Amino acid sequence: MNTMRSNAGRVPTAGAAPHILVVEDEQALGTLLAYNLEAEGFSVERVERGDEAEIRLSEMPPDLVILDWMLPGVSGLEICRRLRARETTRTLPVIMLTARGEEGEKVRGLSVGADDYVVKPFSVPELMARVRSLLRRSRPERLANKLTAGDLDLDRETHRVRRGNRDINLGPTEFRLLDYLMERPGRVFSRAQLLDGVWGLSAEIDERTVDVHVGRLRKALSRGRERDPIRTVRGAGYAFDETFGKV
Structure with missing residues (x-):
């Protein structure tokens, strides 16, 4: 399994920083996201395949998932659909990343349960703001x-x-x-x-x-x-x- 973890493992800081799973097969973009999320004080784990994400999500759900639409193994759309079908992950915040900017595609992504939808290329500061906004609504105790x-x-x-x-x-x-x-x-x-x-x-x-x-x-x-x-x-x-x- 080609699972990449930032800083050679999730070593928590006192205060238990919110844990975010980044599922993105573009290595450069995944690295950029991890770097900026960690700079914001989050704990980050990265995987590049949909099937790897499924394993991690079943082992221990994170506090939020940043999920690419197009992934090898299992698509981000299908992962989101499965998350919403399971009781343990039904309310897990999901931000979907995609190169598909058409309104119909956005509606499709939101209809399977994504909480937010971000079209590539995107503003990193805006994405960080969306992450914090979602966490404040879904898990206020984490912040x-x-x-x-x-x-x-x-x-x-x-x-x-x-x-x-x-x-x-x-x-x-x-x-x-x-x-x-x-x-x-x-x-x-x-x-x-x-x-x-x-x-x-x-x-x-x-x-x-x-x-x-x-x-x-x-x-x-x-x-x-x-x-x-x-x-x-x-x-x-x-x-x-x-x-x-x-x-």
């Missing part, structure tokens, strides 16, 4: 500076975590782990998925490392009889308890 659940507050700008009236001291990895889980309350992540999302695709560490860091996070978050916000799902992985802080 928020603070996450809150019950008496637990996480501030991405100051890298501080508070529970009630006390500060919680977390290492960089535990901070990213809490950020990643809090952002998606109720969703169960396997150890492999957490390694991907928190440590990065290029990380060469054992899955048991996840258990160690979850244990450290739990110890820091909860004292005495305080409720543990992290839920263990036997045989599946971990989740931030979506009922945490609710009556």
